[in-house]
Amino acid sequence: MPESVYIHIPFCTHICYYCDFNKVFLKGQPVDDYLQAMRLEMEHTFQQFPPKQIKTIFIGGGTPTALNENQLTYLMKSIHAFVQFDSNIEFSIEANPGDLTVEKLKILKHYGVNRLSLGVQSFNDELLQAIGRSHQAKDVYVTIDEARRLGFNNISIDLMYGLPNQTIQDVRHSLDEFFQLNLEHCSAYSLIVEPKTIFYNLMRKGNLPLPSEDIEATMYELMMDEMEGHGYKQYEVSNYAKKGFESKHNLVYWNNDHYYGIGAGAHSYINAVRRSNIGPVNKYIQAVKENGHAIREEVTLSKKEQIEEEMFLGLRKTEGVSIKKFQEKFSIHPLEYYREEIEKLTNKQLIEVNHRFIRLSKQGRMLGNLVFQEFIK
Incomplete structure (x- = not known):
């Protein structure tokens, strides 16, 4: 049985121009009903596929910290109702700098969250605005200071390169800021322009000034060399960590191991079967109320497909x-x-x-x- 759980919160207070994840604008959404449906799905899933011992939990989005304090507390209590915690569990949550108030940090700490993943993307305020982010660089420092003060000692940030009008100097500046913060982990991704995003529409109109492939390759090489030079091991093509701070949850995916997926649009992999949930929030809630689950598709992998995934994920x-x-x-x-x-x-x-x-x-x-x-x- 899986030893890892992914939980999806699809709500955002702001929609970024590059994002193609399953997400909706928070205002007017049935958030409380959604959280209740997720609790039902967890109960049904763990009854059908009883876990032995959960080792990693990852709450992603969307923006999980878009939930208010009461909603965040309800989510945490729901997880604790079905997951037996021990001191070795890695419990991660994604957050936006600026959304993560002291009160929310205290709730997360109280319920055992021990790893924060902050969507920083860049330390350039003009670039942040150009990609649709709602925070500024100053919010990053405030959020990290508050998290450290409350005892969080495993903090990761996301950085992006290959962004519109981004320069090599800008990437170097973001790396310098990251090293100054002395964080434990960094995920560094190149921009991929996906369909159904604002950037995709701009690109089709010829209004998305992206760096050339050569410049993007130089940015990636700069990332690799600078991270290594500052003591961060590149343990995956886009991820760098101090020793002992590799993301245990993400290694589950790259090791091609099994995991539970809870929430709208979430994916799971159990007993060589990949399942994906219904994406639209209201349809997800309705399906869980009726069936206890919201599975949209099930695909049983052949041995050949399992072998292929073992190779391209493991590499x-x-x-x-x-x-x-x-x-x-x-x-x-x-x-x-x-x-x-x-x-x-x-x-x-x-x-x-x-x-x-x-x-x-x-x-x-x-x-x-x-x-x-x-x-x-």
């Missing part, structure tokens, strides 16, 4: 795919199953192979998607 990790674990899972040696692909990519110096792991080279990390697609037969 995202800097350590790569464990040959021993692959053999134990699938009773086949990956160097035999993917003989031609591995030979081709090794010759191009995009992957490295030893007796324990198959991993991306530094050049391979720059061209990750080209490598991943080679393992989908």
Whole structure:
């Protein structure tokens, strides 16, 4: 059974121009009904698939901290009703700088949240405004100071590069600010312009001035080199951490392990079956009331599909795919199953192979998607 739970809060006080996650503007939404439906879904899910011991919880969004204090308390109590806590659990929540009041931080701390993931994106106020963020750089420092004062010692921020009109100097400035804050973790993502976003519409009209591919590659290389130089290990293509502060929850995804997904639009992976929930909030609430769940689609993965996912998810990790674990899972040696692909990519110096792991080279990390697609037969 899964040892990890993802919980989705789709509400936002502001919609960012690049975001394609399942989210809705908070005002006028049936938030209390939604939280009650999630509690019902948790109860139904854990009855159907009883967990042994939950090791990680991740509350994402949307913006979980868009909930008011009473709603946040209700959510925390719901989680505690179904999850047995111990001292080793990693309990993460996403938050926007500025949304996270002292009172909300106290509630999170009281109920065992021990990892904060802040959507910072940039320390440039003009750029933040241009991508639709509602906070300013000063809010980041205030939120982190308050969190530290209350005892949070595992804080991550998101940074973005490849943004409209963004320069290499701007990326360097954001990195310098991150190092000054001395945080434990950073997720650094390049902008991907997704359909149904404001940026996508601007791009179609020719009004989205993005950096060239060469400049974006230089930004990524700068991220990798600066992080390494400041003691942050790149343990996944987009993630950097001080030793011992890697995201245990996200490693569940990249290790291709099982997890529960609770909430509108949430995904789960249990017993080689991938499930996705209904996305629209009101339809999700109605489905849970009627059925105890809101499953929209179920896909049972074939052995071939499981093998492919093991490779392209595992290669995202800097350590790569464990040959021993692959053999134990699938009773086949990956160097035999993917003989031609591995030979081709090794010759191009995009992957490295030893007796324990198959991993991306530094050049391979720059061209990750080209490598991943080679393992989908």
